[in-house]
Amino acid sequence: xxxxxxxxxxxxxxxxxxxxxxxxxxxxxxxxxxxxxxxxxxxxxxxxxxxxxxxxxxxxxxxxxxxxxxxxxxxxxxxxxxxxxxxxxxxxxxxxxxxxxxxxxxxxxxxx
Numbered sequence: 700x701x702x703x704x705x706x707x708x709x710x711x712x713x714x715x716x717x718x719x720x721x722x723x724x725x726x727x728x729x730x731x732x733x734x735x736x737x738x739x740x741x742x743x744x745x746x747x748x749x750x751x752x753x754x755x756x757x758x759x760x761x762x763x764x765x766x767x768x769x770x771x772x773x774x775x776x777x778x779x780x781x782x783x784x785x786x787x788x789x790x791x792x793x794x795x796x797x798x799x800x801x802x803x804x805x806x807x808x809x810x811x
Contacts, residue, residue, distance in 0.1 A: 773804035 714730040729736075777797055780786065786793065 771805055773801035774798070777801045 714728065714733075716725060716727045718724070719726050781794075786797075
């Protein structure tokens with residue numbers, strides 16, 4: 700929630716360079732609305748999903764969160780859910796199957 704609020708309030712902040720008072724090091728906070736960021740796909744002050752086409756333009760418009768980096772996401776999600784205890788008591792066969800599914804999902808590619 701803090702990141703959402705920050706993004707909404709400070710997402711359009713200009714580039715800022717300052718000197719860290721403790722280390723004396725120059726610190727630069729980039730303009731997140733300039734390339735390679737910015738534009739419609741990376742508008743920094745939007746905190747809620749917006750209606751958009753999903754998978755196929757023939758489907759109804761829906762609100763989704765579109766990740767910008769997806770490499771290893773399925774394995775990461777499986778690891779997160781496992782670490783939080785969701786699968787306590789499951790068999791080794793279950794984890795082998797779920798890992799296989801996650802790897803296949805991470806390796807899947809969209810084809811038109």
